[in-house]
C-alpha cells in the first residue's frame with residue numbers, strides 16, 4: 001500500500017499531495033503496521049485536533065515503530081486529552097495583539113500576517129491548534145485593511161507570512177500580496193515561516209521562488225524542521241533551489257520530549273541543516289497549549305542540551321534557546 005503511494009506521489013501536483021493527505025487514524029496505523037491498541041486514543045485525540053499527514057512525509061516514517069520521531073509529531077495520542085496545569089488554549093495571548101483580521105503586531109518593527117488558515121500537516125504540539133482561524137481569513141478587501149495598517153506605521157520594516165502555513169495558499173494570492181507590500185516604502189524585508197518545504201517539498205515551485213525573489217524586498221524563509229530524518233533528498237533539492245535564488249534560509253525547531261531532546265539528534269539536525277543550506281535559528285521551548293504537555297522538556301534539561309551542543313559544534317550551528325512569553329518585547333533567551 002505504501003509502496004503504491006510511493007510510486008504515485010511523484011506524479012501528483014503539490015495541491016493533489018495536499019488534498020490526498022492521510023486523515024484517518026485507522027488508515028495511518030494500518031499503513032505503518034502499528035499496533036491497533038493505539039487506535040482508541042488516536043481516535044479520541046483526533047476528535048479534538050484532527051490527524052493530517054501528507055504522503056511525502058509519511059514515506060519518511062519507519063514502519064512498525066511507535067517511537068519514530070516523525071510519527072510522534074503527527075500521531076494523535078490519548079494523553080493529549082489530559083488537562084495540565086499552566087496549559088491553555090491561547091498560551092501566547094496572541095488574540096490581544098490581533099488588532100485587525102489576519103494581522104498580529106507584537107514585536108517592534110515586525111508584523112505577522114496570517115496568510116493562510118490551513119496547514120499541510122497537523123503537528124500535535126502546534127501552538128495554534130486552537131487559534132480562531134475562522135475570524136482570521138481575510139479576502140482581498142480585508143487585506144487592504146492590513147496593508148493600510150502597515151503603510152501607516154513607518155516603524156514596520158519586516159513583514160512575516162505566517163499561518164497556518166502561508167505556503168498552503170496559492171502562488172497567485174501570495175504574489176498579489178507580496179506586490180502590495182513591496183509598494184510600502186518602509187518595508188525592507190519579507191520573511192516566510194513555513195513547514196511546507198519539509199512536508200511537501202514539491203510546494204517549492206518555480207512560481208513560488210519567483211514571487212519570493214522578484215521584488216525589492218529581501219527574502220528569507222524560516223523552515224520548521226524538528227528532526228534530521230525530515231531532511232531527505234527531495235527536501236534538500238527544494239531548499240537548494242531557494243538558496244540558489246537568493247533566499248536566506250533559517251530553521252526553527254521546537255524542543256520535543258521523545259523526539260529531539262537528545263544531544264546526538266540535535267547535533268545531527270544542525271549538521272544536516274547546514275548541509276542543505278540552512279542555518280539553525282531558534283530552538284523553542286514548547287508553548288503551553290492544551291494537549292501538548294507530554295512533549296515538554298524541563299528548562300534545566302533544555303539548557304543542559306544547549307551547553308553540550310556548544311561544546312561540540314561551531315557557534316553558528318547552535319540555535320538560540322528561547323521561549324515565547326506573552327507581553328515580552330521579543331522571544332526570551334533561556335541561556
Ligand SMILES: *Cc1c(COP(=O)(O)O)cnc(C)c1O
Nearest residue numbers: 104106107110111112160330331
Ligand atoms: C517569533 C515571532 C516574530 C518574529 O520574531 P523574531 O525574533 O524576529 O524571529 C514576530 N511575531 C510573532 C508573533 C512571533 O511569534
Ligand code: SF4
Nearest residue numbers: 119122123126164195
Ligand atoms: S505546520 Fe506549524 S502551524 Fe501547522 S500544525 Fe504544524 S506547527 Fe502548527
